[in-house]
């Protein structure tokens with residue numbers, strides 16, 4: 001006889017699946033043992049199972065905090081269809097309805113309760129929750145807690161009360177955002193110092209990655225569309241005006257195009273969205289407002305007409321293509337003008353100085369990606385703490401490789417200097433040490449006595465800068481932004497120091513490919 005008290009049984013019985021996807025079983029085990037957990041998995045990875053199964057296995061009720069009312073409703077309906085007693089509570093319901101649901105929970109008739117953060121934090125909710133035998137809290141879309149994320153929600157910042165009011169109840173936070181800074185922010189803000197972090201691969205192999213110089217963009221877009229006749233796609237633009245103008249230009253060229261941005265009435269927006277879902281519109285020109293919660297699996301391409309403001313947004317936005325797993329193409333048009341535009345926007349809209357600095361750092365990483373000479377997927381994944389051992393062969397750099405050389409010795413020199421300087425200096429100072437500069441800071445701090453002093457005198461400052469940047473991009477070195485940009489050893493450093501990993505660098509002369517100065 002089957003043991004009905006195993007995760008596998010629940011998975012088969014209620015969800016109809018035979019086996020867990022990578023990491024689901026470990027995560028469930030962790031939650032069942034009462035520990036706090038942070039789950040980072042791309043959209044479609046199967047996050048829901050990670051809290052639904054343990055909530056059903058344990059006595060009591062699981063509480064799921066979810067920010068989107070529409071999504072909440074869908075989830076509950078599909079659970080009910082599968083025979084799982086589930087319900088939701090949010091402010092769109094009548095008081096009678098809410099009281100009825102609460103009553104059902106108290107009577108023990110519900111295993112999973114979805115609740116909006118507003119409702120959870122409202123007066124009286126705590127009393128209600130205290131009456132329930134809660135077996136876990138799940139916080140879906142947990143990145144909403146971070147002001148650095150693309151979808152900040154003020155209510156989310158209050159969710160730390162869950163840990164203080166219910167210290168014994170295990171908490172599982174889930175997000176499709178793997179950005180390192182946001183990850184740390186989630187752990188800090190939810191007060192989960194001891195949580196285990198599970199991160200599944202964020203590699204979307206079916207998406208091709210291309211960066212093109214942002215010149216004659218419309219002509220380039222036309223050529224691109226010729227090669228993608230009839231295929232649905234999204235063009236992300238920086239401004240609302242930009243969206244409208246581009247959509248109009250495309251219409252004049254005979255394309256079924258629409259636009260979408262936050263300045264439109266809700267009705268207008270749902271109309272456009274609906275038309276896109278039904279393939280009545282082929283192309284949507286949109287600001288970042290478009291996409292969250294949109295489930296269209298056959299988006300075949302995404303074009304960034306302007307540079308996104310950080311890698312996280314970029315990843316989310318290109319991720320809307322190829323959800324069906326079939327090949328999809330992405331292009332980013334890069335011009336330095338966009339960097340300037342973003343700097344202005346961020347400076348104007350961010351009043352907190354620290355936050356502004358972080359936003360600018362994130363923008364800089366985006367710029368580095370756009371200007372990179374190495375496999376873009378390696379850089380993209382490195383940003384999310386994932387390391388590809390092979391080049392991807394599905395990005396413009398891989399398809400068009402630059403001249404490379406064995407840079408292992410250079411990397412070893414850089415790393416050994418970083419270590420001897422106790423990981424305390426920034427890139428500029430490191431280059432001075434490597435090149436044996438005799439400037440005041442070096443002499444004052446005694447860096448000229450360090451063993452690797454002058455070991456890289458054969459390279460120019462700019463060459464070192466380029467190579468060190470490539471090392472940062474690939475996880476050999478790491479920039480500690482919160483420690484005055486000091487360079488630290490990266491995750492790959494050990495392998496490089498002991499000679500078990502060869503470092504291939506791109507010759508600095510072939511730089512720049514993209515324009516880095518305003519025209």
Ligand code: ADP
Nearest residue numbers: 017019020021041042043044045046047048049
């Ligand atoms: P996420 O919340 O990470 O975006 P979901 O939880 O909605 O993803 O899951 C995405 C899809 O994968 C759903 O259709 C879900 O039923 C399916 N799925 C999840 N786990 C498994 C599994 N172990 N085997 C097969 N399909 C699964």
Ligand code: ZN
Nearest residue numbers: 375392395398
């Ligand atoms: Zn590549």
